[in-house]
Amino acid sequence: NAGVTQTPKFQVLKTGQSMTLQCAQDMNHNSMYWYRQDPGMGLRLIYYSASEGTTDKGEVPNGYNVSRLNKREFSLRLESAAPSQTSVYFCASQSGTVFPDTQYFGPGTRLTVL
Amino acid sequence: GDSVTQMEGPVTLSEEAFLTINCTYTATGYPSLFWYVQYPGEGLQLLLKATKADDKGSNKGFEATYRKETTSFHLEKGSVQVSDSAVYFCALSDWGNKLVFGAGTILRVKS
Numbered sequence: 001n002a003g004v005t006q007t008p009k010f011q012v013l014k015t016g017q018s019m020t021l022q023c024a025q026d027m028n029h030n031s032m033y034w035y036r037q038d039p040g041m042g043l044r045l046i047y048y049s050a051s052e053g054t055t056d057k058g059e060v061p062n063g064y065n066v067s068r069l070n071k072r073e074f075s076l077r078l079e080s081a082a083p084s085q086t087s088v089y090f091c092a093s094q095s096g097t098v099f100p101d102t103q104y105f106g107p108g109t110r111l112t113v114l
Numbered sequence: 115g116d117s118v119t120q121m122e123g124p125v126t127l128s129e130e131a132f133l134t135i136n137c138t139y140t141a142t143g144y145p146s147l148f149w150y151v152q153y154p155g156e157g158l159q160l161l162l163k164a165t166k167a168d169d170k171g172s173n174k175g176f177e178a179t180y181r182k183e184t185t186s187f188h189l190e191k192g193s194v195q196v197s198d199s200a201v202y203f204c205a206l207s208d209w210g211n212k213l214v215f216g217a218g219t220i221l222r223v224k225s
Contacts, residue, residue, distance in 0.1 A: 004157070031211065033212075033213075040217050041217055042118075042203060042215035042216050042217045042218050043158070043203070043213075043215045044215075045212060045213070048212065050211075058212070090157055090158070092157075092158075094211060096211065099146070099207075099211060100146035100148075100163060100165055100207050100211070101207075101211050102160045102163070103158075103160070103213060104159075105157030105158040105159065106157050107155075107156060107157050108156075108157055
């Protein structure tokens with residue numbers, strides 16, 4: 001039982017390049033989330049998927065797109081990376097069937113945009 | 115909108131000292147409250163939670179009480195260890211199960 005896994009762990013991009021961050025969970029959770037973590041700002045929600053087949057914007061969605069590929073996988077895409085997107089990105093999941101629910105986090109992806 | 119305010123860090127303590135990390139919140143409804151911990155190089159993990167007023171969450175020697183009258187959820191531990199060094203996040207959740215985080219407080223414990 002791996003929990004929530006993320007790839008890659010580290011990435012350096014040049015301004016304007018694109019990339020996709022991958023996230024998978026093996027806990028049969030319905031809901032999945034993407035956050036970014038910046039110094040002094042805590043975690044901010046980028047996008048979330050309450051259930052397979054649905055996605056919604058969070059607090060800071062601009063410059064990002066997401067795909068809920070199936071119940072296990074939820075990817076985050078940067079179409080044209082900007083230095084302001086330099087951050088640590090976390091994926092999380094929760095069962096979505098109880099309230100209040102615990103979110104389980106992946107180990108994070110540290111992204112630097114030059 | 116909903117928000118969470120935590121005391122600024124870093125907080126530096128000697129081993130066996132008493133810890134308090136303050137957390138206050140603003141919410142329109144009756145949220146659930148959480149403390150998450152992030153150890154170096156890792157993702158966040160749930161430390162404790164409380165779902166209604168006067169509930170006390172506890173885990174690994176840490177405690178926090180949901181105080182509706184002061185809109186607070188302060189984290190306490192009677193005797194910290196070096197292994198408690200981490201970043202601590204206070205968070206709230208509404209009925210949509212989305213979390214709103216505070217900025218995080220760095221705790222450093224010296225031996």
